[in-house]
Amino acid sequence: MVSTLPAAALASAGYQRGPALMSPQPPDVKTLPEATALALDKARKLAEQHPDDFGEPWVDPETGQVVLGTVSGTGNRLAADQGKDVLRRPVTRSKAVLEKIKDGAIGQPAADLPDAAAIRMTRIDAEHNRVIVTVNRATDAMLEALTARYGADAFAVEVDPAFNPSKSSRYDDGPHNWGGGAEMTIHRAPSGDVFGCSSGIPVWLPGEKSGMLTAGHCVPTGGYIFNGADTNYMGWVSKNDRENWTDGRGSTLLPGQSVFRGDLALIEIPNATSGYYIYRGSVANPYTAIIGQLAPRRAGLGDEYCNSGFKTGELCGWKVYNYGINVSYSGGETVRNVVAGYKSGKCTGHGDSGGPTYFVMSNGRVQVKGVHTGGSNLDGSGDCREFFTDVWDALDAFPGIFPRVLP
Template sequence: MQIGIPDEGSHHLTVVAVVKAGNVSVAATYTFHVGTAGLVSPLAGEDVGHQVPLAAAGPGDLTGATFQYRRADTDAWADIPAAQVTAADSKAVVWPATISGGKLSGLLWDTGALPADGQLQIRTRFEGDDSPAPSEAVSVTLNRVDVLTQLIDLDSIAEPDTAESYALDAAEGRAEADPDVFAPPYLDDGTGKIVAPVTDTAAAPEAGATITLTDIPLDQGSDDGSAEGDPDTDVDAPAGEDGVADPIATQDTTITPVTEKVGHSQAELQSITDEVLLLTEDDIPGASQLVTAAIDAENNRVVVEVPAGNDMVADALGQRYGRDTIAVRVAPEVAALRSSAGRYSDVSPFRGAAAFRSIIPRSDGNFTEYRCTTAFPWTHEGKPYMLTAGHCTSGNGYMDSWNPEVTYAPVAYDNWNNSKGSVKLAGKSYYSGDLSTGKVIDNKYSVSARIYKGGPTGSQTRRVQDRWTTRSKVGQKFCHGGSTTGEVCGWKVTSGKQTVKYGDGTILKNATRAKKNSGTCIYPGDSGGAIYTVLSNGHIYAKGVNSGGLCAGWGIGSDGNDDGWNDDKDCSDATDWDCEILFTDIKLAEDALPGLVKKW
């Protein structure tokens, strides 16, 4: 067999064997060179990214090579700056680089200094006795995955009003109901419009159909914790707690989304989010560095976070999923993301945002204990329950009050595998974050629709007037109540439906992420705590359940360690980065678990 090779340089020949039955063998690929000397890498027509492998080959008497590039035929050739190239041993490169035995490989060109993607031509200029002319030019396409290094600017994130939140929730419901042709919707900060993208223009009329909102609240509270509310004077939980919540001001309105055609559907982006943190080093080099993944609806892509810059990871993700489908954010603080499982004299009727002991039986007959925080009193079929985070408990465990210590609730439902992370509850097709409920021992103990406020040792409480019935939206503000830090306000949502790999390897799925720039953060023992907004009357709307977060890495404490226990808990100082918190929306909790938040 003769194969015509039209151009000099290096080529790949792929060979398969086909038997009479039509079975095809595994492909074998051979690299060979035509001509006197030329490029081995990259090959003509390739897409290249942040890191471009450079290699050349030629006669054995060649002594050196210099790699050059240009944008177009009309441009002059320029040496690739040696400072942008590293050798296999990470040493600096000097042109001409030494060729040994006619081969030069293991060089990586960092293309970060090139201002724009597009066409590139690359060639090699050789050195040595009777050295050949420069190699034939190889044309490649520079197509880099976006690497984001800027910090999230909380002040630039607008808070949506109630109508926008409800309308966006409805648009998200449409996308989840038909995920193959709908894409994740978003609120356009510039126009104030709900944008409902589609991958097929035939679906545009359905995506852009008017959303009718009826009896939605005018106000669901804020992150202002200064409102006092009414005092908690009840010894027993009042009978009216399970009744209808107090009347509130509502509104009726309609919102019509605008549509646009995009390349990636809800199903495609969600599948990437679900898979990417499960990748191993065998799948892509550097996979172990991947910490979070979330859909960036406005840009129709998935954003993955890593603690340190790694262009090789970015290129590998782009090759796997498509360079316009994924972006990488370099965020050093995510290295410290962890669950915060580790106020103190809560008695029946038990309240939310209180310390409790999680008792987990072990196979040796002993028990493991953790301090966590209750979120909200819960009710199901008229019986009392308590809601907290799933990673605080186990299916065969118990919830004990802190002081005095009494066992008041065996665990009833738990959606967290303590070695893997979020799991789907029976009968549910989706992940529901990090949740657990304990069934309070009826006729012996009860719960009250209140949560603790003030500092870690505070005894005053807030009344749970109602709960959020939509998922959290970017820009919304809230407070958090934990047994370590007490009531901390000033949080702002930065991302929803997030997938996060904690430091212990467990993976949190379908979570909301929020941040604050200064003040007290969350700390060990706050896990399971209450996420809520405060109304002007001091009552609260339940919003979520704390899973974990960081004040990266919780600062350096007085003992010289960064474990958080002796830190000043202030993320404003030089030893800390911004605070972050991860939580499960209360709407998701009520959808996934039997029962609902107890209100009064």
């Protein structure tokens, strides 16, 4: 039975019954010795002739030997005739079953699956006796439907946003609403004044609703948010309970709270979703990364991180040098209880406010750390300071939210 809990709850509870999720890896193709290649070809032909008795054969990368999975007594007998060059191994799914999954999870046979257009490639993972489904974005509904159809251990999901030929830019993001510095056009209430900021961290809201964290000073009186092109509606921020900033003053306390939580706003996305990705890269050539983790703790001294915003793009090389600080901005407003980072080189710029701070993990996914509020030497270079609201303060500020992650 597939759980209907949102990804946030599953991740928080350490729930592991869903399909395996993986990041794309650069190909590492090695030429097989001719004898091995011939033995593999022979095993493949045998499996094709008897698809109900064998799994898909493969070459063990450590031993260099051909492995032929068997699912029946007939398979065991036929495999024994292949000689010492082929190892036998019992498997659960036959080649016939794997091919059925491979063919059924893509194209027209998969048209009834939620978000089927995002499924771009399927292939057999012979070593693990499963199918890998490559998607350019993953949704809970898609994963649950695939799991209900095939079983969680019958396939793995490779999430590769680069497979999307119509991938949005920072400027025209939507309707899946990725974080990481997509440009947002904000119509502040009640004046209707237009303001530009960056999207931050995609989150779950209570009730399995989608949301997005950004900076409170972007929406200090609430308002309506569109993409940078002002063509796709994202959502709205309600005054006071979904933002903690007052123009001319700075950070304010949220209702019922006694601790300042930096500079935050929570966008509710009523008619679309927020994705599991953030934008990385330059302004001119952005790409996306999967949000793989919530920072396991609050930011500490010496932590390294990056930030991303629509004005400057991605900047890495920051190191935390203080936290829990209050900063008085040039306009007289004070941001309270934020983390401070330092680096030399290119600094953040006006318009980067609301973008995320994050750590890039070894697998290419990102660990979200916070939401950018401001810095020093904006739009310049040299000695740079950067200030962000810790993501753990965001969780305390808005109880029940959780970053959208694909662990």
